[in-house]
Amino acid sequence: MRLACDLHIHTCASDGTDTPFMVVNKAKIAGLKAIAITDHDTVAGVAPALKAAQVFSLEVLPGIELSTEEKNKEVHILGYLINLKHKEFLAQLELFQKERKKRLVKIVDKLRSLGFSVTVARVEALAKGESVGRPHVARALMEIKAVKSVSEAFEKYLDPGRPAYVPRFKYTPVDAVRLIRLAQGIPVMAHPGLTGLDELIPDLVKEGLQGLEAVYPGYSPQMVAHYCNLCRTYKLIPTGGSDYHGPEKANEEDFLEVRDSRFEVRSLNGLDHKFAEVTVPYSTAQALKDLARAGN
Secondary structure (H helix, E strand, O other), rough: OOEEEEEEEOOOOOOOOHHHHHHHHHHHHHHOOOEEOEEEOOOOOOHHHHHHHHHHHOEEEEEEEEEEEEEEEEEEEEEEEOOOOHHHHHHHHHHHHHHHHHHHHHHHHHHHHOOOOOOHHHHHHHHHOOOOOOHHHHHHHHHOOOOOHHHHHHHHHHHHOOOOOOOOOOOOOHHHHHHHOOOOOOEEEEEEEHOOOOOHHHHHHHHHEEEEEEEOOOHHHHHEEEEEEHHHHHHEEEEOOOOOOOOOOOOOOHHHHHHHHOOOOOOOOHOOOOOOOOEEEHHHHHHHHHHHHHHO
16 A cells, blocks of 8 residues: 555544544555545645644645535535635635535524424534534434434435425536636546536536546446546546545445446445545656646
8 A cells, every 4th residue: 555645535624533633643554655635615624634744754635625516416526736825715615614504504493493402503513623514413413312323314304305404505516626726726526436427527627627536435447447538538637535534434425426326336334434445546646746736
C-alpha cells in the first residue's frame, strides 16, 4: 500500500466520526503517502488536517464534496486543491450551511409533529461539525430508540416521499463544477457508479469536469474498467478512495443510491467503508497537482 493514497475521506467536520487529526494518524499507520479531506459542503476539516500532516509527515490534499441534485437524484462532485481563501467560494459554502440549517429545522419540525422528541440542538451536538445533514438526524432518532439503524431512519422517515423528508437546497452538478473551477480546484464526479447518471458526463466535461471516481468500494472490475474507459474517452483523471466516514460505519445516505444504479453492486451490508479500503497510486494525486499547478 506504500506510495498509495485515499482521495475520499470525511471527518467530523461533516458526517464523519473521526477528527482530522485521527484521520491523518490512521493514514500514517496505514502507510499511505497522501490523503484528501473531502467533507460535505465544508472545508472546515482541511486546516486541522494540514496541521496534523506536518506532525506525521503525510501529504494532505485540500478537498470538498459538494451535494447537488439532477433528475431527482443526488449527484456529488468532489473538488481537489481548491483555493481555500477564494471569497466567492467561501461565500457559497456559507450559503450551503445556512440552507442545511433551514432544512434541519424543517425536518425536526416534521419529526416532532410525528411525536418524536428530537431537537435541533441535539442533532447539531451529534453532528459536531458545521455541516449538518440527514445522517445526523438519523443518529438522533437512534438515540431516542425510534429506529434501530440509520438505514431504518431513512427508509421510514427521511427518504423522499417519507413523512419527515424535506428537499435539499437546489444546486446542480454544473453549478458545482463551475464553483470548483472558479476557486482554481479540480472537479471530479464522485462515485458515478452509484449515481447512475453517466449521461451527465459529456455536458459536465464541457463545463470543466476533470475526473471521475473510477475506483470505489463495491465497484466490480467491470465498473472500474467502464469508468477508466470513460476517463480515456474524455481525457479525465481516474481517481478513487474509500469514502471513509468512521470505524466500521457505512455512509448510509450514499448507499441508498445503489438501489437505482444501472450497475450491479455488492450488498449494502458489505459496504462498510473501512479506512483505506480503496486506494489509488500516488501518481493520481500527482496528476491532480500537476493539473492544478498548470492552472487547470
